[in-house]
Amino acid sequence: MYNDAILKHFHEPSHQGPLPQASMIARVGSEMDGRILEMAITVEQDAIVTARFKAHGCPATIASAEWVATYLEGRSLQEAQNFQSAQLMASLQLPGHKHYCALMAEDLVKQLTTYDGEES
Amino acid sequence: MKHPIYLDYMATTPVDPSVAEVMWRYLTPTGEFGNPASITHVYGWRAKEAVETAREQVAGLIHAEPNEIIWTSGATESNNLAIKGVTEFFQEKGKHVITCITEHKAVLDPCRYLEKKGYEVTYLPVNSRGLINLEQLQQAIRSDTVLISIMHVNNEIGVIQDIVKVGAIAKQHGILFHVDAAQSVGKIAVDVQQIPVDLMSLASHKVYGPKGIGALYVRRKPRARLTPQIHGGGHELGLRSGTLATHQIAGMGAAFALAQSLMPTESIRLAHLRDLLWQQLAELPSVTINGSLQHCIPGMLNIHVHKTDGESLITALQPTLAISSGSACTSAEVEPSYVLTALGLTGEEAKNSLRICVGRYTTEKDIMTAATCLKEKIQWLRGMSPLW
Incomplete structure (x- = not known):
């Protein structure tokens, strides 16, 4: 059983799907682990304009992807760099055995925001 | 809140309203609430009468004699009584038991308990359809084997083991044969006159x-010997002490009698509903059956939805459908089903599996709603997955 915050993000995501004009794409996890998070963003003048995710995994994984996409949109890359898993854990009230979702999200955002100048 | 469509009939079934009506008669001051063991007054006599009628009804469904039926608290207790009772009785003869790796925990855990007590247990593997190999059973038999315990119908994949042949092998070697029939009795024909079985566990809430x-x-002839595991009054021919729960027993009797009369038509209807659902789901790519429809009871479908997380699928379906997954939630994580991994599925594949069981109150409309919802949610999850 999941709490309402997780269920709402899981049942009603609005950021899923491809992003053809993506400036950057990052991916964490593997099929063997049973969870993958992929995030694509468009960036204009160091600000994240659009974020779209693809996710495979449990409801908490999908809810986390939706939460992160919402979090990223409208933020500067520098601001997003400060993202910490604890913020997601607290906001979705992830139970202890689902903390890995937030840790994956942190890795994902790190990959996205440590952009080295090469387009993906 | 509207309840979702119930498609988890292997987990449990609702009490048939006519059965609940029978049970009510044995509870209240105006009913037959007496203790069936009270022999000095009419309250006790009438309760005893109800218990014996139910015993005949339960025996009738499996073609047994009424005095071969021992009341317990459920199939878990029956399995414990059979496995611990037989091994304790025959401990001087030998300390080896044969069972199968896809048995219910109510058989596996008593076997693990026996292992701690110095017994040896052989766990037979199954093939990809979930069936044991009778050659392997023959080879596993030793001079000190005292019990073979094989389930009739598997609770997760619905596969039917050939217990007539298993029983014949057991009989040929003079070994007692126990069958956990919790998931078969009331759904398919079971006749202990035709099956060489010594002990058989029966459940009420599945029927x-x-x-x-x-x-x-x-079995009375030849008599299956076992040591009682609960003491305190010598009820049930000394095999299971404890005041008999008249209303529960009367309910089980009524339910078994009803199952006997409905089975011929119900089994055809349930097979039709299951086939209809599968026909719909088979339209999707990469959805396969776990086990084998050819060896499966009517009404049961276990599917592997490839590259689609089972927990997410179940959660997405929850507002509309009540079904079960190929995994068990422990406090820390979701564990893949040991039954499905025994068929050869990986842990991830087992987690991406669903058990769907139709039952007495499932309608064709329910099946069409379920099929639409399943297809929609599978496509929705796959649509947002990087694997598709």
Whole structure:
């Protein structure tokens, strides 16, 4: 059983799907682990304009992807760099055995925001 | 809140309203609430009468004699009584038991308990359809084997083991044969006159009877010997002490009698509903059956939805459908089903599996709603997955 915050993000995501004009794409996890998070963003003048995710995994994984996409949109890359898993854990009230979702999200955002100048 | 469509009939069934009506008669001051063991007054006599009628009804469904039915609290207790009772009785003869790796925990855990007590247990593997190999069974038999315990119908994949042949092998070697028939009795024909079985566990709540009551069939001729595990009054021919729960027993009896009369038509209807659902789901790519429809009871479908997380699928379906997954939630994580991994599925594949069971109150409209919802949610999850 999941709490309402997780269920709402899981049942009603609005950021899923491809992003053809993506400036950057990052991916964490593997099929063997049973969870993958992929995030694509468009960036204009160091600000994240659009974020779209693809996710495979449990409801908490999908809810986390939706939460992160919402979090990223409208933020500067520098601001997003400060993202910490604890913020997601607290906001979705992830139970202890689902903390890995937030840790994956942190890795994902790190990959996205440590952009080295090469387009993906 | 509207309840979702219930498609988890292997987990449990609702009590049939006619059964609940029978049970009510044995509870209240105006009913037959007496203790069946009270022999000095009419309250006790009438309760005893109800218990014996139910014993005949339960025996009738499996073609046993009424005095071969021992009341228990459910199939778990029946399995415990059979496995611990037989091994304790025959401990001087030998300390080896044969069972199968896809048995219910109510058989596997008593076997693990026996192992701690110095017994040896052989766990037979199954093939990709979930069936044991009779050659391997023959080879596993030793001079000190005292019990073979094989389930009739598997609770997760619905596969039917050939217990007639297993029983014949057991008989040929003079070994007692126990069958956990919790998932078969009431769904398919079971006749202990045709099956060389010594002990058979029966459950009420899988057959539209109440929870908390079950029975163990104990063959009289030749007599299956076992040591009682619960003491305190010598009820049930000394095999299971404890005041009999008249209302539960009457409910189980009524449910079994009803199952006997409905089975011929119900099994055809349930097979039709299951086939209809599968026909719909088979339209999707990469959805396959776990086990084998050819060897499966009617009404049961276990599917592997490839590259689609089972927990997410179940959660997405929850507002509309009540079904079960190929995994078990422990406090820390979701564990893949040991039954499905025994068929050769990986842990991830097992987690991406669903058990769908139709039952007495499932309608064709329910099936069409379920099929639409399943297809929609599978496509929705796959649509947002990087694997598709």
